[in-house]
Amino acid sequence: MAYTVVGKSVRRVDAVAKVTGKAKYTDDFYERDMLVGKILHSPYAHAIIKSIDVSKAKALPGVEAVLTYKDLPRINYATSLPGMIGDVLDDAEDEEERIKFGTAGHPYSLDPSHRDVEDRHILAKKARFVGDAIAAVVATDELIAAKALKLIEVEYEVLEALTSTEAALKEGAPLIHEGRASNVLASGGFAIGDIEEAFKESDHIFEGEYETSIVQHCHMENQTSYAYQDMDGRIVIVTSTQIPQIVRRVVAQALGIPWGRVRVIKPYVGGGFGNKQDVAIEPLNAAMTLAVGGRPVKIELSREESMTDTRTRHAFKFKIKTGINQDGKLIGVHITAISNTGAYASHGHSIAGSAGGKFRYLYPTKALKYDPITVYTNLPVAGAMRGYGCPQIFYAFESHLEDIAKRLNIDPIEIRRKNFVEVGYVDPVSKNKVTSCSIRECIDKGKALIKWDEKKALYKEQSGHKLRGLGMACFSYASGTYPVALELAGARIVLNQDGSVQLQIGATDTGQGSDTVFGQMVAEVLGLPMDMVHVLSTQDTDISPFDTGCYASRQTYVSGMAVEKAALEVKEKILGFAASMTDIPVNRIDLVDQKIVFKHSGESVLTLEQVAMQSYYDLLRAKPITSDISNNARINAIPFGVTFAEVEVDIKTGKIEVLEIYNVHDSGTIVNPKMAEGQVQGGVSMGIGYALSEQLLFDEVTGKALNNNLLDYKLPTIMDTPDIGVAFVENHEPTGPFGVKSLGEPPTITPAPAIRNAVLDATGVSFNRLPMNPQRVFEGFKEAGLI
């Protein structure tokens, strides 16, 4: 379809503000006499606090408050209090009476069985990982706060630290959360067809085991927030988040106060990648301001804190058993998975659930059985991270399928082509329908870009210690969470006197560029140039339309529906108003280039500005033109794509260099090609780090992080990142606004298996554990006799 603004690489609406430093992030705001909050973290992975003495810390000049679990609100206590919510903090002894809450950035569910696990206190009485928040100090400056932390005396009873899922699942292992039957947080997946029957029917059975590592988001802006009480005693929190509405709800729940008593404001955000789809520091920040009579208190996590005390990516261990026919047709697949969620539930079993759910679309088989369990351990808490379980499961399955192709001597691309989904497929579990699919065309494009056939022939005969190889891997994903969770989005448009509009959305731009694409959608519908669409980037739960936030690659698709609807409503009102001004039937006129024109001739009748002015100031008819809509998207669209990678492996040193890499995406209409390219490049670089170098490491005995800083955690630099080729196969998605499907998370999913398969192609060695760093590769080559 032909669009005017949609599909064009218009400049980001925030480009100048960000490049010139005018865009304000949380840390750029100042409140008078802002205090500083700092957190005392547990040095033990598993320990009960026997006693805690804060008297010395409290006595330090400049310390305004010291908080421990004893000061936290008790269940059913605070809600009955009128007015002064500062009173929710008291000092009763019993931990069990303290409010527990869940932190995941999921929309609230009216169904209690569908809510997130509530297993966390604002401050812990029992430490469950190294880094668990034990106490907090509010002081007049950072140095005093840091000194005060050292003066808090804590006596711990140290328990056995369960630093692996094996240890946590062992018979008789100590319980990380008392009152539970075991350290299993949850289990359960799905079964389609009869897997045993399918295996019987298959010509071949293959089995494999695959393992992924704990990695971290490493967004540029660490978690930062400040909180204060306004003149009505409400708590205002300015925070770097993807999910302001959910932060508001969780803070209120954590304090046991009515939700309306909390207001959350999200300024510009320096990246989140899922880590800010969680409520990490805001409840504590709220408690801090309550402890000092509502004075403003700021928390700014250090990189070290952000890397271990917020959220990480779940490490998975997979066992896959596959039944396949001689010709390469998959008959049955059985995947079991153990997901390590760390010390608290956070997003919990949803990650494992999402992995299986999004995997189902790519290769429908007669039988597919998925048995995941999610296990608590005494490691940092895993939560949402770009791809939400999919980088894990696609690494495992796309590696497995590559090994099968090799064993059956089938071309790895052919084996995939034989099994791809067709348009019209209805997923038996979610009932979501595949309404567009261009994975085959994506493969054609990727093959051509990397010169697959040519290089495959060239690399057949290689010698020396540097070997080259090619690999690829495919994925399917989703555009939002439907039907698992609510997909509600809101948009509000106001027509200004000059014919420009303001657009307000509840959806959050955290750097990915959603403000710009929403602006393009409005410009498209209303026939406006981009500079006549003013997008309000800040979300404020008191002011912005309701939207659940930035996650699940949902906003362009789901929130885009709301934006389109709001713009159409404004257009209808403009034409209606123009019709009433001119007495021309509304079906004869249109809005083009800021003019009301006759449909038949294009002749101008009125300018948009004339209509706008009348809508404000006509003494009889004045009624400013606005729309304020909400859209409940009870539908989903499935994006697809592929990564092609070429590597050179130094056999002697174990170093893998990615020479070329291409991601080709089927994401429907691409609203802004330049920004989409950037989105893909960022995602692929994250995938390259996942493949080759990134891993949070922990001492096996103590559970202490060994490398929670950017020197020792090997996030690739731009010098380690090859030119990343990006291509799209644009196929109009019938269910999406302007034909879009999701693109946010998908680029991260397949670089790791594509690189792994390229290394296999180059060396003949299968690496079934991430990351493939030089030490691991050296060990693998030694084992394979290459060194």
Next chain:
Amino acid sequence: MYDIIGYCEAETVSEATALLAQNPNLRLIAGGTDVLIKMHGGQIEAVELLSLRKIKSLAEIRKAEDGTVVIGAMATFTKVFNDPILREVIPILTEAAISMGGPQIRNIATIGGNVCNGATSADSASSLFALNAQLKLVSQQSERLVPIREFYLGPGRVALKPGEILTEIHISPADYQGFGGQYIKFAMREAMDIATLAVSVVCKLHGKTFEEVRIGLGVAGPTPLRCLEAEVYAPGKDVSVESVAEIGKLAVNSAKARTSWRASKDYREHLVEELVQRALKTAIVNAGGEQLV
């Protein structure tokens, strides 16, 4: 926020040594890329700093009349990398300099600070070891030249006496003239990283035989070190794949690698053997020899 309780600046070396003599608690700060990080991390507290940044003479790089290369301790890594004298006579040092950190760090970090920080991973160290660098240490009372191999005492420990300041690094003509060299930094990243192993090799040829080979290693032990067994073996041996392989093997004997979460002993030793050979092969070409195949 930094826990700084006092700060003073000197404009000449004698002013600095005098201040240091007066107040032994003063902590020297050059570029600050190590000291500030330690303060930020809370490893050092309530610090009184003496900054050397205003001593302009300490940033110079020159060749003395006798051919000795003199590098001021306050020369930044950017300056070392761009210096035409160093590029011409000892490129293994300029290569080491450009491998360090990122542009912002190289613009402020100094070679003297790098050495005095005492880390085995100091990017300049393996080359300075291979070059037999000597360090000029000045106090209010005295002045002495110390070979760099005697300067590193252990992790983070160097042979600076109270009141002493490292002012210059000297490299004698006998240690670089006629030599070809090669520096390899093996790290997990191409920038912003510390080495898993740093190898610096210089060699001098006599016809088709080795006259002299010197091998400096970083991160192969608690301090930077030299591979003396391999160095003793080399003179008089044919320049051949076999002798290079033997030198690689012997180099491992000098390494004091251990297993840590960063890398295993086995892997580190494998890298020493492999990378010493790779560096030496290039050094041979740079010394005027023929490429070994």
